[in-house]
Amino acid sequence: MLRQLRPALVLLTALTVITGLAYPLAMTGLAGAIFPARAAGSLIERNGTIVGSSLIGQNFSGAGYFHGRPSATTAPDPADASKTVPAPYNAANSSGSNLGPTSAALAERVKGDLDVLKAENGSAPVPVDLVTTSGSGLDPDISPEAADFQVPRIAKDRKIAEDTLRDLVASHREGRTLGLLGEPRVNVLALNLALDDLAKR
């Protein structure tokens, strides 16, 4: 065993430096040079301020914006740091709901959300992604059906023709990668930025 101590110590140190420092730092340098915007988190700037990241969802609750999916992320309770309070789309603490298929809490939450959505738009079935939390709590996307479902509410609030909004949704629809992988989706932040641009024109 003792004869093995030198190889163990030296090899561990050398491999630690190679894989734990040289490799990630070299990759950071290289990635920053080749893909600077993506390596920095795909941040979106408007008028000099960062308004978010194109990959990270953010909370929309106003009637005039497209809403993302429900989010189960939390933040420490300001009153008692040992507890947490709901904080949707907290991008510093990703989390899913972790509620199982027979959870009463899940059933109640979904039922409550369904009632609200049905009152808002009774003409279409509620898309499942609008009443289920995402795995990360930071899902940047909703299904194209979920975007279309919200069109009447936004049209009414912003006094824009529904057809204009539907065209906007269609132009933001991303299909499956290579026509095969993943599912069709709409990036909510990009859609809402376009919505604001539409209002400015």
Added chain:
Amino acid sequence: MTVNGWIQIALYCAVVLALVKPLGSYMTRVFTGERTVLSPVLGPVERGLYRVSGIDSRQEQHWLAYTGAVILFHVLGFAVLYAILRLQAVLPLNPADQAAVAPDLAFNTSASFITNTNWQSYGGETTLSYLTQMLGLTHQNFLSAATGIAVAVALIRGFARASTGTIGSFWVDVTRATLYVLLPICIPYTLFLVWQGMPQTLSAYADATTLEGAKQTIALGPVASQVAIKMLGTNGGGFFNVNAAHPFENPTALSNFIQMVSIFVIGAALTNVFGRMVGDERQGWAILGAMGILFLAGVAVTYWAEANGSAVLNSFGLTGGNMEGKETRFGIAASALFAVITTAASCGAVNAMHDSFTALGGLIPLLNMQLGEIIIGGVGAGLYGMLIFVIVAIFVAGLMVGRTPEYLGKKIEAKEVKMAMLGILCLPLMMLGFTALATVLPAGLAGPANAGPHGFTEILYAYTSAAANNGSAFGGLTANTLFYNSTLAIGMLVGRFFVKIPVLAIAGSLAAKKTVPASAGTFPTHGGLFVGLLVGVILIIGGLTFFPSLALGPVVEHLAGAAGQTFSTGG
């Protein structure tokens, strides 16, 4: 289920299969010490490492010396990681001012990463500094994977050699696995991931002002370089709390696909390395065939269950399957496929919350781990786990016809079978033993977030994942407590070493044996009959051992859900 979903699954299998032979051929050259295309570049580095470490690369080791080296390397790696976790507050590269990690959490995390489990009692973005992620975790991601590969190669040598006292040099194997296999793939892989949108930066977390005027702090970091090895080395420990469900840790459907491929690719190719080194590639394909059958059966069940959705939510008129805990960009098919892959291999990365899977959809990941992760499995660990089952299957076949069992010309005798059973039995002891303990102790019962059978499954899943060195979780369980941190860490250590050491003992014992020439009475181990026998032995051992625990958890929950019953906590 959709046609597109099945096409995604078929495409996945095709891509992995296509990579088996080229990578298998390359790795065989690496571990038999032949020249490879990378030798001109890496040869000098390799020789330099041996020189400073005082390693004679031609000096091979007896299995006991090899085992000693494995253990020593782990103990020292554990010490380094534990020190970094405890000291991160005073070390550089800590822009988010993370505090020192508490002792029990540091113990758990160190055990978790040296055993290639990567169980996350910690939440990456809220607990760990950038330096810890790189120097602590990324480096153990490499070394625990390299160690797994080394042990598998040592076992292969046991089968391939005859009448020798040595099974290779651990120092050479671990160096070559890191330098020639893992690093060269990780470099282009990292750049691909950044191209897909994954951050790779040392800048502090970004503060954004949302369109509605709220403040949003966005966690960042050197993510891509860690994710590359986390997947390739079947480590699975996330940079962020929600792992590969996080949009920064898995930005697109394409990054998701390539991550899934990289989980399986080394483990699948090792079956080919096995075939080549024992001189008959068909032996490797037979083992891969048995793995493939079990894998596809699991994918079919989970995909079917998730596409059907939860009976309780469907009763509200919802359609479209179970999307709770899943990301829009992946959808049902890619999430179900990922869950089966990550638990078949000992990866443990997740792109959807397994805790929110349907009862039967979540049963398959649990069963995959209970079988010991021998379906492709962890890099190295999957192959040696499967070869343990091969020994038992051959033994059973020998009993049935009354002959001394042989595999690849080696007589399988009492010592090999005893060691194989030791490796197999330590897993249920940890998984079921600790689960039983946690369900009667208040400290254990404080853990589950869900009530009823699902709460039991959360506990069972945790100990199963720990002992199988997987690292995925039913995340609702509050595991960052003294009780869970310490019991899970024990499960991880026993699950790793009480399999590895018997495997190395088998390797040493086999290498010393003479090769018996094949005769008319030799049971062929490259055909369908053998594959069927192997699958049968795996399912019977797994079924008999774990069926009662599955009946109490997912099966009861499925029946309750179908009857519309729900469970609430408290009250």
